Amino acid sequence: MRESYRDRAVVIRTYDFGEADRVIVLLTKNHGLVRGVAKGVRRAKSRFGSRLQHFVDLDVQLYPGRNLATISQADTVNYYGAKIIEDYERYTAACAALESAERLAFADADKDPYLYEAVTAALRRIQEEDPLHVLDGFLLRAMAHAGWAPSLFDCAQCQRPGPHHAFHPAVGGAACHRCRPPGAAEVDPETLHHMWLLACDEKTQPTPEQAAQAHRLIRAHLQWHIERKVTALSVMDQ
Missing domain, CATH: 2.40.50.140 (Nucleic acid-binding proteins)
Structure with missing residues (x-):
C-alpha cells in the first residue's frame, strides 16, 4: 500500500x-x-x-x-469565496476558471505546481479585479503553459508580421489575408493587442467591444484544443 x-x-x-x-x-x-x-x-x-x-x-x-x-x-x-459567491459575474468567472483548469490538467502531471498556483492566483484576483480580464488572462497563460498559446501578432501559419485582421483556432490564432481559412473571425487588431497584454499580465484598457470579442476568441481557442465545451463559459455568456 x-x-x-x-x-x-x-x-x-x-x-x-x-x-x-x-x-x-x-x-x-x-x-x-x-x-x-x-x-x-x-x-x-x-x-x-x-x-x-x-x-x-x-x-x-x-x-x-x-x-x-x-x-x-x-x-x-x-x-476566497466571500467576495465571489455574492457576485454573479465573479462567481461565474471563478467557476469557469476551475472547470477550465480541470480540462487543462493532467492526472500524471506530478511536481508541476503551475496550474494550482495559477488557479489560486486567479481566485484571489477575481475577488477585487475585473473578473473577465482575470479569467481571460488566466486562460491565455494556462494555454501557453500547455503548449496551445494562440499567435496574436504574426500569422500563425506563415509567420508574416502583423497586425492581422483574422483569427481562427484551427490555424493557431491570427492569420494573414493569404492564410485566412474559411470561417475565420474578422478581428480588430487592437483586440489582439489586448489579448497579448492579458497573456503578459500587463495592464490593458480595452473598449467593451474589444473585451467581449477577446473573450469569444479565447473561449473558441480553448474549446478547439480541449475538444469539448466548458459549461461555465457558456453560462457566462447568457
Whole structure:
C-alpha cells in the first residue's frame, strides 16, 4: 500500500457518493488532478465537510487507493469565496476558471505546481479585479503553459508580421489575408493587442467591444484544443 501524503489543493468539482460520502475532484500542487472520497462528510456532524467546497485553498491529507484516494483531513489555508459567491459575474468567472483548469490538467502531471498556483492566483484576483480580464488572462497563460498559446501578432501559419485582421483556432490564432481559412473571425487588431497584454499580465484598457470579442476568441481557442465545451463559459455568456 502506498503511503499517505499531504498536499495543497483546490476543489474543482464534487458529487455525492453512497449514503453519506462525497467524491471530491482536487487540483493539487504536486500531484496533478486527484479524485478522492471524503467519507461521511454529508452527515451533520462531519468535522471537515464544510471545508471541501469551491474557492477554498486547502491543505489535505490523502491516502492513495486503486480508483479513488481517501481524504482524511482538510484544513483551510485561504478562503476566497466571500467576495465571489455574492457576485454573479465573479462567481461565474471563478467557476469557469476551475472547470477550465480541470480540462487543462493532467492526472500524471506530478511536481508541476503551475496550474494550482495559477488557479489560486486567479481566485484571489477575481475577488477585487475585473473578473473577465482575470479569467481571460488566466486562460491565455494556462494555454501557453500547455503548449496551445494562440499567435496574436504574426500569422500563425506563415509567420508574416502583423497586425492581422483574422483569427481562427484551427490555424493557431491570427492569420494573414493569404492564410485566412474559411470561417475565420474578422478581428480588430487592437483586440489582439489586448489579448497579448492579458497573456503578459500587463495592464490593458480595452473598449467593451474589444473585451467581449477577446473573450469569444479565447473561449473558441480553448474549446478547439480541449475538444469539448466548458459549461461555465457558456453560462457566462447568457
